[in-house]
Amino acid sequence: MLTKFVESYVQAIGDMDMTTFEPLSLFGFHPMFDKEWIARIEKCMEYSKHVSMDDLAKKIKNASHLRAQLCFILMDLKTAGIAPEKRKKIAEWVYSLLEKLAKKDVNGFKSNIKHTHSEIEKIMKKKFEKGSIEAGKLLGRLYTSAYHLVNGLYTDFYTDWGIENIGPYDLGDGRILVIKKFANLNPKLLWAHTKDFPCSGFTIYSVYKDVKFSCDAISVHTQYEGDPIKGLESFRVEIDGKETHQLGVLKVLNEFFEKKSAEQWDLITSLDHEELKKKTLLMRCFIFKDFFEHLGIHWIPNKEMFDAIKDKPWSTIYNPPKKDQNEYWRNVLDPKEEFYPS
Amino acid sequence: MQLILTGLGVSQGIVKGKVKVINGKDDHPHFEEDDILVTHLTDPTMVPMMSKSSGIICNIGGLTSHPSIVSREMGIPCIVSADKATTILKDGDIIQFDGKTGEIHKIDDKNWNMRWK
Structure with a gap:
């Protein structure tokens, strides 16, 4: 199971240009507090003995988010130098939560399937508007502006907490449904x-x-494959759960996100080294807030985490080759492999 | 047409238009509808320009970089990893590029203003 997950994530990482991460790279940040993060996850495992794993998985909500977090935990297990048996146990526990969220293609090789057939049937009975070039372009712009807002709220690495693309669901006759869900756009505890x-x-x-x-x-x-603007047959938009099909309302929302995405980016990129580390640590804990609280764990980073990142430069522990990085990341992620970044 | 640069095509479509090299958000007021956005790498301060642009070219990036992802959502062509695009291409250049093959051609055509995708 984990072998397939590793393969899927190596495929996802393999298409990335690692020089593009801004304003920081997790590869330089997470190793600073890897031991402390693994200790928090072990605490979760211990406390989870008293709750239902189905209920616990629901607190994560987002399968793509959980895949990313599992990937980061696999990396932390290696940089923290955790023993192989313990690595396997921790990784399998997190993976068991993922299995409860994803209905098919659990590892996300080419889709993100979270709905049952009957759930999709229920969605398709709701009101949809006829697609048009104008609507397709506007929805593309709305996606772009909100995407960049999320980027500023959660950086490149916790993006999944703000965006999840779900699907595709085959509707027959060459038609598919894709759901683009933007959530947690007003994280008051993180950005007042x-x-x-x-x-x-x-x-x-x-x-x-x-x-x-x-x-x-x-x-x-x-x-x-194909043109998503011309090929938009119909669409439905819900804002905070309420149906909103007026293009004028969507235009106003798009303009708001355009403005806020620039302001948010200016804000996060203006933080100095120490402030940025503290904010990103807070971010990593915040995206687990509901999960931690369900287990009775206070979500805020503990003193050990803050101490671990204090006055430290970005880590340089990861050194993938410039070309053909897949083998490197496969060895880093696979808990069975005795390969430790150094 | 002269092939002047090749990068990684990440959002399909062929577009012809006027280059606008963007070095930061302060260039925003000079960006016109259907200009081709040429930059090192897009960032969230460039969203209004991305929305107006008919295509995006970046010096760096991969298939899953931000400009690649949002170009596909907006249905506009995009090329990333076009090394030194911001130096080789100049403001006002008329180019045609293919978001599938990654080829960027400079054209000398006074009647260029007929865009297609």
Whole structure:
């Protein structure tokens, strides 16, 4: 099971240009507090003996987010030098949560399937608007502006907490449904100013005709075959769960996100080295808030975590080769491999 | 047409238009509808320009970088990893590029203003 997960994530990482991460790279950040993070996960394992794993998985909500977090934990297990048996035990525990969230293609090789057939039937009975070039372009712009807001709220590495692409679901006759869910757009505990944002999230349901969609283990890594603008047969938009089809409202929302995405980026890139580390540590704990609290663990980073990152430069422990990195990442991620970044 | 640069095509479509090299958000007021956005790497301050642009070219990036992802969502062509694009291409250059093959051609055509995808 984990071997396939590792293969899927290596495929996802393999297409990345590692020089593009801003304003920081987790490869330089996570190793600073790897032992402390693994200790927190072990505490979760211990406390989870008293709760239902189904209920616990629901606190994560987002399968793509959990895949990313499992990947980061696999890396931490190696940089922290955790023993092989313990690595396997921790990794399998996290993977068991993923199995409860994903209905099919658990490892996310080419899709992110979370709904049952009957759930999709229920969605398709709701009201959808007819697609058009104008609507397709506007939805693409709305996606772009909200995507960049999420980037500033959660950096490149916790993006999945703000965006999850779900699907594709085959509707027959060359039609598919793809769900683009934006959530946690006003994380007040992380960024106080977001309390004034008009919504916490929105969802775009797109029905495409003669368009193929795929994503990898990271659901924002989307690919289309065919034209998603011309091929948009119908769509539905919900803002905080309420149906909103007026293009004028969506235009206003897009303009708001365009403005806020730039402001948020200016804010996060203006943080100095120490502030950025503290904020990103807070971020990593925040995206597990509901999960930790369900287990009776306070979500805030503990003193050991803050101490671990204090006055430290970015780590340089990861040194993948410039070309053909897949083998390197496979060895890093696979808990069975006695390979330790150094 | 002269092939002047090749990068990694990450969002399909062929576009012809005027280059606007963007070095930061302060260049925003000079960006016009359907200009081709040429930059080192897009960032969230460039979202209004991305929305107006008819295509995006970046010096760096991969298949799953931000400009690649959002170009596919907006249905506009995009090339990344076009090394030194911001130096080789100049403001006002008229180019045609293919978001599938990654080829960027410079054209000398006074009647260029007929865009297609």
